[in-house]
Amino acid sequence: PNLNVTIGEEFIGLLSANHQPRYKKKLKKVFKSKKVKTLQYTTSDATWWEARLVPIIQESQITAIMAITTDITENRLLQAQAIESSRLASIGVLAAGVAHEVNNPNNSIYFNATMLAEAWQDVQPILNAYYQECGDFSMGGLPYSEMQEKTPQLLNWILDNSERIKKLVRNLKHFARHDHNELNERVKLLEVLKDSMAILDNQINKSTQHFVLDFPPTRPLVKGNKQQLEQVFVNLIFNALQALTQADQRVKVAVSIDDAEEQVKIRVIDEGKGIPQEQLKMIREPFFTTKDDIGGIGLGLPISISIIENHAGQIKFESTPGLGTTVTVTLPVTGIWEAGNDTE
Secondary structure, eight states: OHHHHHHHHHHHTTSOTTTHHHHHHHHHHHHHHOSOEEEEEEOTTSOEEEEEEEEEEETTEEEEEEEEEEEOHHHHHHHHHHHHHHHHHHHHHHHHHHHHHHHHHHHHHHHHHHHHHHHHHHHHHHHHHHHHHHOOOEETTEEHHHHHHHHHHHHHHHHHHHHHHHHHHHHHHHHHSOOOOOOOEEEEHHHHHHHHHHHTHHHHHHHOSEEEEEOOSSEEEEEEOHHHHHHHHHHHHHHHHHHOSSTTSEEEEEEEEETTTTEEEEEEEEOSSOOOHHHHTTTTSTTOOSOGGGTOOSOHHHHHHHHHHHTTOEEEEEEETTTEEEEEEEEEOOEEEOTTOOOO
């Protein structure tokens, strides 16, 4: 009996206070069933462990319970990636379907608006002549003198917004396409960031009046997977936007090149609520989230970290509660392309 108490006290001392009640429940189940039970838990360094609680039985009685622990951090991250990949695949299929359904009526709107714009150009001289001869008249419930200026503006507004929808649909279809996990593309980083911003355009407009992209004249190329990198920056920018508490707070994406190290640094800086230090230590941990209330499942950052590390890069997090957070992504530069020129 004393040996059993000693082992229990030693092992429970390895667990944080929030895991200890679960451990005690598992112990009761082992004593009741005389069968092996498992317990998964984390330590202060964000490592995940699985403990197998094995009953030691003598003369049909449990005399002790042996805890065998295994580091399962990598396995949990792989599981998290599989769950997220499955979720993204489902979202991709849905997004592609929605994009197709939106594209058809939008093409009709654009085509018809173009015809109306051309018809207006043809009929305007006749209407102007009638206006000069007979004076003002009603058109669409407004005086022609007012509609003369407004109609071209309205038609241009329809065409511009139809183009905007077309671009958004194109970005959605691109974001949703099948990813073959190849990391050998020569990716234009500016395109990745602009496409990520286009995907989040509505969220950006709702969240802040001050969104800034600061990109240097030199255009770096990085080697990797454009779609995966978009996934990372969509996640980082979206997190920055969600951290804001009022629209006059700023989000800035700042890019700089370290020629000596042959690296590019992308900083996503927000002026939001910040992250307490105790939580900052845990944000790399799969399934840890500060956004339970809005459906967060804690997979975005660990998967983003994994993607960047697969691209031979690093992610660094700095935050001050009440002042904001800076996430710095470092990637190796593989080449340069000139601004305004698509050839390398």
